Amino acid sequence: MSEPTVSETRLFQPTADFASQSHLGSLEAYRALHKRSIDDPEGFWSEVASELTWMKPWDKVLDESDAPFYKWFTGGKTNITVNCIDRHVEAGNGDRVAIYWEGEPGDSRVLTYADMQKEVSRFANALKAMGIGKGDSVAVYLPMVPELAIATLACARIGAVHSVIFAGFSAESIKDRVLDASSKAVITSDGTYRRGKELLTKNIVDEGIADCECIKNVLVVQRHPEKEPFAHGWVEGRDHWYHDLAKNASDECAPEEMDAEDMLFLLYTSGSTGKPKGIMHTTGGYMVGTYLTSKLTFDLKPEKDVYWCTADVGWITGHSYIVYGPMQNGVSQVMYEGAPNYPAENRFWEIVEKYKVSIFYTAPTAIRAFMKWGDDHVTKHDLSSLRLLGTVGEPINPEAWMWYHRMIGAEKCPIVDTWWQTETGGHMLTPLPGAIATKPGSATVPFPGIDAAVLDEDGNEVERGILAIRKPWPSMLRGIYGDPERYKSTYWCKWDGKYYFPGDGAIKDEDGYFWITGRVDDVVNVSGHRIGTAELESVFVEHPAVAESAVIGVPHEIKGQGLVAFVIIRTGAEGDEDVMRKELTSMVDSKIGKFARPEKIIFSGDLPKTRSGKIMRRLLRDIAEDRPLGNISTLADPSVVEILKDKIKG
Numbered sequence: 032m033s034e035p036t037v038s039e040t041r042l043f044q045p046t047a048d049f050a051s052q053s054h055l056g057s058l059e060a061y062r063a064l065h066k067r068s069i070d071d072p073e074g075f076w077s078e079v080a081s082e083l084t085w086m087k088p089w090d091k092v093l094d095e096s097d098a099p100f101y102k103w104f105t106g107g108k109t110n111i112t113v114n115c116i117d118r119h120v121e122a123g124n125g126d127r128v129a130i131y132w133e134g135e136p137g138d139s140r141v142l143t144y145a146d147m148q149k150e151v152s153r154f155a156n157a158l159k160a161m162g163i164g165k166g167d168s169v170a171v172y173l174p175m176v177p178e179l180a181i182a183t184l185a186c187a188r189i190g191a192v193h194s195v196i197f198a199g200f201s202a203e204s205i206k207d208r209v210l211d212a213s214s215k216a217v218i219t220s221d222g223t224y225r226r227g228k229e230l231l232t233k234n235i236v237d238e239g240i241a242d243c244e245c246i247k248n249v250l251v252v253q254r255h256p257e258k259e260p261f262a263h264g265w266v267e268g269r270d271h272w273y274h275d276l277a278k279n280a281s282d283e284c285a286p287e288e289m290d291a292e293d294m295l296f297l298l299y300t301s302g303s304t305g306k307p308k309g310i311m312h313t314t315g316g317y318m319v320g321t322y323l324t325s326k327l328t329f330d331l332k333p334e335k336d337v338y339w340c341t342a343d344v345g346w347i348t349g350h351s352y353i354v355y356g357p358m359q360n361g362v363s364q365v366m367y368e369g370a371p372n373y374p375a376e377n378r379f380w381e382i383v384e385k386y387k388v389s390i391f392y393t394a395p396t397a398i399r400a401f402m403k404w405g406d407d408h409v410t411k412h413d414l415s416s417l418r419l420l421g422t423v424g425e426p427i428n429p430e431a432w433m434w435y436h437r438m439i440g441a442e443k444c445p446i447v448d449t450w451w452q453t454e455t456g457g458h459m460l461t462p463l464p465g466a467i468a469t470k471p472g473s474a475t476v477p478f479p480g481i482d483a484a485v486l487d488e489d490g491n492e493v494e495r496g497i498l499a500i501r502k503p504w505p506s507m508l509r510g511i512y513g514d515p516e517r518y519k520s521t522y523w524c525k526w527d528g529k530y531y532f533p534g535d536g537a538i539k540d541e542d543g544y545f546w547i548t549g550r551v552d553d554v555v556n557v558s559g560h561r562i563g564t565a566e567l568e569s570v571f572v573e574h575p576a577v578a579e580s581a582v583i584g585v586p587h588e589i590k591g592q593g594l595v596a597f598v599i600i601r602t603g604a605e606g607d608e609d610v611m612r613k614e615l616t617s618m619v620d621s622k623i624g625k626f627a628r629p630e631k632i633i634f635s636g637d638l639p640k641t642r643s644g645k646i647m648r649r650l651l652r653d654i655a656e657d658r659p660l661g662n663i664s665t666l667a668d669p670s671v672v673e674i675l676k677d678k679i680k681g
């Protein structure tokens with residue numbers, strides 16, 4: 032294994048001001064809490080869980096009898112929405128704003144916690160009226176309107192399992208997910224706004240569910256002022272306007288009593304092989320994990336903070352750090368529908384100023400875009416309300432970190448670089464603000480209760496190697512829906528079931544700080560979105576002229592990583608490359624979504640393969656990045672390398 036490459040030496044200590052008011056005000060406090068959490072995980076997590084409302088306490092904190100199918104808080108009964116909403120209303124905080132919603136065209140809505148209690152109950156009753164109940168799976172394909180948060184909470188209220196599908200996914204992706212989860216209903220909208228254009232979401236849903244017999248109802252939230260003439264019509268008996276059902280729905284709905292291990296939601300994510308997997312999260316552990324991580328990582332002070340996470344609820348970041356974590360803490364938050372550069376590149380900063388946002392959580396890819404758009408968009412706004420910044424989704428380059436620190440954080444806001452995954456449910460590595468000094472580009476140290484290590488393939492601790500998690504934690508995934516074997520083989524086989532394998536490379540420096548070096552499998556992180564190269568390759572080979580394809584990730588200035596596709600055309604099927612490129616791109620759009628489009632599609636007669644026929648992806652990456660190639664004598668046909676090099680340059 033190569034030597035560690037961390038050359039970053041800058042260290043930013045928490046300011047005395049921040050530390051003195053923070054939940055965990057010193058390094059010693061962090062160390063003591065972390066040690067306690069590792070020495071006595073059950074004691075630690077049960078104390079955290081006791082801060083929340085349960086209908087019946089748990090019998091056992093952690094059940095390891097069927098590892099790696101760990102169970103948490105067994106025997107406990109609760110409903111997560113009680114902790115997200117009712118608890119705050121009952122404590123007299125019903126008038127506190129839950130959501131300041133900002134529509135892209137400039138319209139806005141404000142919902143208090145008391146409003147949320149009514150709206151979620153009303154929505155829950157509408158679902159019940161359609162025959163949805165405990166254990167049923169409901170797909171949610173909604174833009175970033177308040178109903179997205181309301182609908183997910185409404186599912187949780189009645190014990191239905193939500194499967195939120197990011198509204199940038201194509202019809203075919205909807206179909207795959209709906210069929211895999213056997214969803215009984217879809218919640219969608221007529222449309223949304225994106226960069227000033229009206230997008231018709233229901234049309235995409237209609238196309239996606241055309242052959243899904245499991246879907247009995249489609250609930251449509253109205254976002255556009257005029258009723259749409261939908262491309263696929265309106266199916267009487269199946270399609271319902273939400274506002275029609277809402278008229279007759281009561282705004283009171285008792286929360287369903289859920290077992291701690293009852294499923295809360297499914298969220299599909301890409302792996303290195305096969306179709307996207309349905310990651311299963313259950314009620315109790317996820318509730319406790321997202322509650323504590325939100326509270327400590329963001330140092331939440333619900334009485335005064337205005338928190339804004341710019342992610343979409345369609346991804347895990349929105350599930351954990353828009354819907355469930357912040358709301359369990361009773362904080363006020365901003366939710367924004369549209370693009371960061373509409374109508375202009377200052378839109379985010381205008382929103383920060385308007386709502387006096389104090390905590391701002393975004394992705395490195397967005398920060399790099401802001402840098403490119405220029406400082407003027409930032410400096411014309413008053414950002415003095417900000418007190419804490421966060422990043423998530425991909426490694427942040429030190430240059431972007433420093434810009435964020437200087438331009439957005441006025442050199443006073445701590446930056447929490449949070450490493451975690453769809454599977455982990457919540458933050459795993461992150462500085463705790465006020466306690467942990469930060470280094471640009473490092474996700475720093477494990478969250479309390481998380482025991483992380485850097486290992487080699489054989490399970491020995493090394494400085495540079497593969498990230499591993501030693502112990503189970505409450506918000507961990509409970510499996511892959513319908514595929515327990517894949518759960519075991521993907522996450523628990525690398526080190527004989529002793530550690531969780533997240534699929535990321537990491538370095539641990541002399542201070543015990545972790546630096547994520549990127550995926551070690553065939554997953555590419557494009558603008559913080561996980562894309563399996565195998566998924567894209569299988570799209571290309573569906574084209575009748577394509578014999579074979581290999582997709583790789585390459586560094587990208589804004590997106591972090593971009594995709595390059597190498598495509599081999601069948602002999603005799605060669606044609607105009609530009610036409611073929613357009614066809615392949617539109618296949619990506621319709622089978623996955625526009626966000627998965629490759630930067631480059633390179634047509635070639637052959638790919639570099641070993642004599643046993645295995646594609647040498649590492650070599651493709653070296654060619655794409657114009658790096659020295661080293662020994663290529665194991666190639667079946669070394670001449671292919673020169674041809675590809677010319678093609679990349681051309």
Ligand code: PRX
Pocket residue numbers: 300347348422423424425426427448449450451452453454474533534535547549550556559560561
């Ligand atoms: O490679 C890591 C990267 O994103 C992956 C998880 O992707 P997803 O499940 O879509 O969740 C994204 C939001 C949590 C990880 O395996 N990743 C996430 N956060 C970071 C990161 N890489 C480096 N630093 C981070 N802070």
